[in-house]
Amino acid sequence: MKKGILIVVSAPAGCGKDTIVEKLFETEREIRYSVSATTREVRGGEAEGTDYFFKTREEFEEMIERGEFLEYTEYCGNYYGTPKSAVTEALESGHDILLKIEVHGAENIKKMFPNSVLIFIRPPSLDELRRRLIKRGTEDLETIERRIEIACKEMTMQCDHYDHYVINDDLEQAVNEIKDIINKKRESL
Numbered sequence: 001m002k003k004g005i006l007i008v009v010s011a012p013a014g015c016g017k018d019t020i021v022e023k024l025f026e027t028e029r030e031i032r033y034s035v036s037a038t039t040r041e042v043r044g045g046e047a048e049g050t051d052y053f054f055k056t057r058e059e060f061e062e063m064i065e066r067g068e069f070l071e072y073t074e075y076c077g078n079y080y081g082t083p084k085s086a087v088t089e090a091l092e093s094g095h096d097i098l099l100k101i102e103v104h105g106a107e108n109i110k111k112m113f114p115n116s117v118l119i120f121i122r123p124p125s126l127d128e129l130r131r132r133l134i135k136r137g138t139e140d141l142e143t144i145e146r147r148i149e150i151a152c153k154e155m156t157m158q159c160d161h162y163d164h165y166v167i168n169d170d171l172e173q174a175v176n177e178i179k180d181i182i183n184k185k186r187e188s189l
């Protein structure tokens with residue numbers, strides 16, 4: 001049976017990761033998406049069960065207790081976690097699955113699944129990142145600065161465990177680079 005690939009995509013907030021992944025799924029329809037659980041507030045346009053499973057802290061902590069997460073972390077004051085069931089089900093049935101998670105989660109996944117493909121997306125620059133976050137307008141300035149602080153850390157010292165680095169300067173090019181990475185991994189199996 002065909003083996004499923006576990007693909008992890010990380011990027012500091014505002015690097016265009018969501019747009020890249022959306023565009024990737026337009027053509028790579030057979031790849032499944034791992035919907036994470038989170039305690040952060042719902043943003044405009046987000047849907048329960050599609051973007052995230054939105055939980056209260058209490059509900060999330062119960063899920064931790066029950067061992068329902070493959071990995072989870074606290075980021076910017078909120079919990080985020082990857083439910084175990086969807087990932088194991090996909091891989092066991094030979095389907096590829098993509099996780100859009102931050103650096104600590106990615107590191108943990110790599111330890112559990114050494115054969116996973118870890119891709120880190122970088123913005124062209126930190127100034128550009130700040131501009132994109134302000135333009136997006138989903139967070140207040142204080143949160144944006146916190147996210148930029150995390151982004152700096154992520155980009156300088158916490159991303160050396162990734163297999164591939166892609167700069168999101170040109171959307172089309174970034175998506176194509178990711179498709180190439182996935183295809184090469186498929187060929188190597």
Ligand code: 5GP
Pocket residue numbers: 010011012013036037040071072073075080081082083100101102103104105106
């Ligand atoms: P956002 O609030 O912008 O949707 O996500 C904040 C950060 O949490 C992003 O880097 C996102 O990729 C990450 N994230 C989302 N879900 C998970 C998860 O299940 N586990 C981990 N470790 N990080 C996640």
